[in-house]
Amino acid sequence: MKVNQFAVYQVKEGAEYGNIRFRPYDELLENHIKVHVSSYRQVYLSPMSPKETVESIHARFKNRLPKKFPGRSINKSDVYVLNRDGVISAFYVDKEKLIVLPDFMSRSSADVVITSDTSGYCVEGKTGTWVVCEELTVGGRQFYLMQSEQFLQHAAYMILAENGAVVAENSRGFDKESMDMIRDYLNPPAKKDSLQENATVDNKDENSNGADRIRSSELPEDTGGGESIEERILLLPKPRVIGDRVSVLDRLYLKQAEHAIRSGRPEPKIIRDMINERERK
Secondary structure, three states, rough: OOOEEEEEEEEEEOOOOOOOOOOHHHHHHHHHOOOOHHHEEEEEEEEEOOOOHHHHHHHHHHHHHHOOOOOOOOOOEEEEEEEEEEEEEEEOOOOOOOEEOOOOOOOOOEEEEOOOOOOEEEEOOOOOEEEEEEEEEEEEEEEEEEEEOOEEEEOEEEEOOOOOOOOEEEEEEOEEEEEHHHHHHHOOOOOHHHHOOOOHHHHHHHHHHHHHHHHHHHHEEEOOOEEOOOOOOOOOOOOOOOOOOOOOOHHHHHHHHHHHHOOHHHHHHHHHHHHHHHHHO
């Protein structure tokens, strides 16, 4: 799937990031400060034409910012990230030039083009733009539930991997079917040849058990109640939709519940009440 997009990243707010914000790149090198996406937030994402370059984008943004640009004016320490047909490149804005950052998006040697605050994301073949509304970690990889920014809950969701790969279309959320697709994405089913088709039932059972053992090793350890951490999170209720928007308060409670489950603690009482109410219905 071809993708041609660029994003603008700016240093996060907070005193702990003051050693990076608006600093010349030479100063960062002298102080052995690494420029990494973990210190940044994505403030803008847009399609780009195949002929555009980072220099032409920078010249355009220095001259005039888009009307809906939510960040600060372009300055030192900002970073452009270009995704051209899946090839990721990052560039640090210095005083008079753009400096290539080969490891800006690195995460266990995987390219990361989507984060929890991504919005305005375009997917080839899909109408409009998409925003992250939920995230889930499976097998050490991040997966994001994407909602249409134009149609909201009236359109089906998509699930994308952190590198932008489409894992599930027409999704209803992180339900069992989508979880199966995520597991298949992490562990693609082996193609069967003619010999496998004619294998005995015993051999099939043995191979199946082996595949189950491989897949189970990618999932979090069992919490002792018969369900894995991710399965417990999957059983959490969905936030209510009030009017045309998802309840921000419900999302906060659910995020607190997810943290509690990952820490080995029971879900907050308000979440248990939501689950009981859903079961009564």
